Amino acid sequence: MNKWKYGDSWEKYPIESNQIWELKEDRSMISVHDILNSFPEYMLDADLVYSDPPWNLGNANTFHTKNDSGYYINSFSEFYNSFFNLIQKINPLVCYVEIGKQNLKIFQDKISELFPVVQSWEITYYRKSPCYLIRGGQLESSFDFTGKDDEQTPLLAIQNESCNCIADLCTGRGLTAVAAYQMGKRFVGTELNKRRLAVTIERVSKIGGIYENTVS
Ligand SMILES: C[S@@+](CC[C@H](N)C(=O)[O-])C[C@H]1O[C@@H](n2cnc3c(N)ncnc32)[C@H](O)[C@@H]1O
Structure with a gap:
């Protein structure tokens, strides 16, 4: 039996893998x-x-x-090649990715294949571990993320870009989704784990956004 329940969010918001849950107010969409x-x-x-x-x-x-x-997957390249292929398909104006030091160079190279300008800052993860935030864009950002914590960086990124719709391929428990909602922006996301995604739904609902199942 799986001990990773992430509280009881999924019992309240039972999203399943064949469903898209949507915020009616702005057509934000998430799925497993x-x-x-x-x-x-x-x-x-x-x-x-x-x-x-x-x-x-x-x-x-x-x-x-x-x-x-x-x-399980056999090699990390299996994961990151799919991840960056999907970003290439989305073709966003700007892309931010968090990564640890071990694979920083690989991720910088991948982002530089997609964007003419690549910037990186050292930030913190969970307020203690060092981590890097990489940004790919058409033009440079003048905002300095150095020393900021990953709890704040999605909000700071959204505040400092002109964008309408934010995607997170690994939505998890919703830092990006919550930041998008706080900024009044549409959010679209995918996540492997339905129980982690339910935490996102609960967090957004606590600040006023009601996600509903559109496919039953
Ligand atoms: C580091 S966590 C993201 C944390 C996130 N920023 C948050 O606010 O919770 C990475 C997330 O990627 C998800 N993930 C891992 N492999 C995945 C895959 N193949 N497809 C989609 N999501 C995946 C994990 O379940 C996890 O929630």
Whole structure:
């Protein structure tokens, strides 16, 4: 039996993998997806991507354990190639990705294949671990994220860009989704783990956004 329940959010917001849950007020949409397998069309609406994917193979597979996926990936490149292919399909104006030091260079190179301008800042993760925020865009951002914590960086990124719709391929428990809602922007997201996604739904509902199942 899976011990990773993430509280009782899923019992309140029981999202399943064949469903899209939508915020009627602005058509924000989220669903349960392994981004190695599929990609909902609504993700293509985004003009800004902000995502905090797994940082290495061990971390990626820890999320499969926590999800009870029943399978694992064999190499981290399997994951990040799919991740960046999807970003290429979305073709956003700007893209932010968080990553640890181990795979920083690989992620910088991947983003530089998609964008002419790449910037990186050292930030903190959970207020203690060092981490990097990489930004790809057409033009440079003048905002300095150095030393900021990843709890604030999605909001700061959205505040400092002109965008209408924000995508997160690894939505998790919703830092990007909550920041988008706080900024009055549409959000589109995918997430492997329905119980983590239910935490996002609950967090957004606590600040006034009611996600509803559109497919039963
Ligand atoms: C570092 S966490 C993201 C944390 C997020 N910023 C938050 O606010 O909770 C990475 C997320 O990616 C998800 N994930 C891992 N592999 C995935 C995959 N193949 N497809 C979609 N999501 C995946 C994990 O379940 C986890 O929620």
